[in-house]
Amino acid sequence: MKAMAGSVENRRKIRAAKVMAVLGVLMFASFFISMNTGFIKLSPWDVMKTLAGAGTEKQELVLFDFRLPRIVLSVLVGAGLAVSGAILQGVSRNALADPGLLGISAGAGLAVILVISFYPMTEGAPVYLLPLCAFAGASLTAALIYSLAFRKGQGVAPTRLILVGIAVSAGISAAMIVLTIKLNPEKFQFVSVWLAGSIWGANWHFVLALLPWLIILLPYVMVKARVMDILRLGEPLAIGLGTSTERERIRLLAAAVGLAGASVSVGGGIGFVGLIAPHLARRLVGPHHQYLIPASALTGGLLLIVADTLARWILQPSEIPVGIVVAVIGAPYFIYLLMKT
């Protein structure tokens, strides 16, 4: 009996390892393709040469100052949003949960715009402040949405939560439009590019601003993987197994909000990644969070690299914001899920 359980566990582990290896290879491949794609052509050979330090000055500039930070950032943002979505879906037991749809991203965005409009834009300084403010904004919005969707005796119904989230984000977007009108042209430009969900303004400052959040929160979430598995069983069973459900849920939600807020503060309004990536990952490695979380992170990163590369490639020489590409892929998937659940 024990041996059998062990072998199931082993097989699952092997499968997860395989899936993650494949995802890793795919990500590596798209990393390279993405480095080659763009207005200025760089052949794979040129990329290798430049990485080794033997490229021309122009090639170095394109690769190190424009393309590389952007690619790294899209991986990080994708991973952050995907893990956030995985936590939200697991904790709220809601297949439609996504930081963008729930309005958490909009709250983070509003906070970012407030900072930008009241803070003198000096190089670098507010960039590190942004994730923190985004986290504050996202937490407030999450609390607001949760309390609006909560109904005594019924808890929070999944579709109602989404509906409230959509309405709150519509209201926040309207407030953002009213606010952005008052900005000076330079700031307005920054904000409007950022709002469209674009990582084309990426530089290493943004990467450095986001990285600590992921380094702290991802291991924390991994440690809590077992707890999420238990929470997924439902309230009575989780309490029966000795979990302090309310406290764990709030901690996990805070982690999800932190990841989403930090990702949005540098990546802008990119929706649907947090919805799709965990679903795909669940299909690949099953519902165990121990495997689901890293697989979601990889899927999310991969998804956003591919979307960003497409965004650069489809309409050459002009670019489209990556948020649009993701929405075109993500909205039909949401509709599909809506029809199924």
Next chain:
Amino acid sequence: MSAASKPKPPMQTRPVLALFILFAGLILLVLGLTLSISVGTADIHLLTVWEALFHFQSDVTQHQIIQELRLPRALCGALVGAGFAVAGAIMQGMTRNPLADPGLLGVNAGSGFVLALCFALWPSLPFPYVILFSFLGAGLGAGLVYGIGSLAKGGLTPVRLALAGAAVSALLVALSEGVAIYYQVGQELAYWYAGGVAGATWLHIRIMFPWIVAGLVAALMLSRSITVFSLGEEMAAGLGQRTGRVKLAGAVIVLILAGAAVSTVGMIGFIGLVIPHVARFLVGVDYRWIIPCSAVLGSVLMVFADIGARMINPPYETPVGALIALLGVPFFLCLARRERRELG
């Protein structure tokens, strides 16, 4: 049978109050229009406004501002507000869905998408044809949302429909933005997404006016049937309504009203949600009163919102769509909370 056991909302109409609202609303509308043409960046005296209206002299700049900029703008706001509000009232009545609104259910986004294609592919298309394409797009958006909503397991619930509407709108808006960037027509389209009456000209009014008026008159003629429909479709069939025909007529009217409004001012949501609820709250359940009151109140809201949009941050204009959304969202949240019948 469960319907019988529930306490029913009082089924009453208040025709006297309705008449009063129509009358007061019209007065308020005239006041709003007057205010709208006298307030603005250029400070123009009321007397000059009067002269510009009734003793127009084409060589006076101020008279030109009034006649060519402010008057069409104010009238356009009134027409569009009526259009959106009545479209929303019909949708809410026919589908018995308290969350129905042309903005929420994908009608506006569909219209916006087809207009983006229009601008990209036939930049010189004259406005009368643009408006026809707008109807087509409105039909596309509504069709998609209803199709998806009814294909879903568990059928067409209000909450599910609103979610499908949000998803379809997100998709269509993303596609239109892509089209706008590819064909570099973003500038022309930008005002549609923000929503505003600033660009309204006499040409728009001349072409939109007959459509909106025809739509309103048709809605009034249909209002009896809509009242019967709001009791439920089986009830309507039992009371001798030709349900298929009435539904078709209602859908066509909604597409015409919303399509015409969107083609001129862009995607302004929430008027069609808020106003019919207010009207129903005030005058009762009879759509013969709800529809005219919605039209008048919608006009009043739109005209005053536009005045507000100009006054908040002069000399800049705040997008009026954003202002109305700020009003509409709390309202929507209340409704979604109150909606107990269907948790989705």
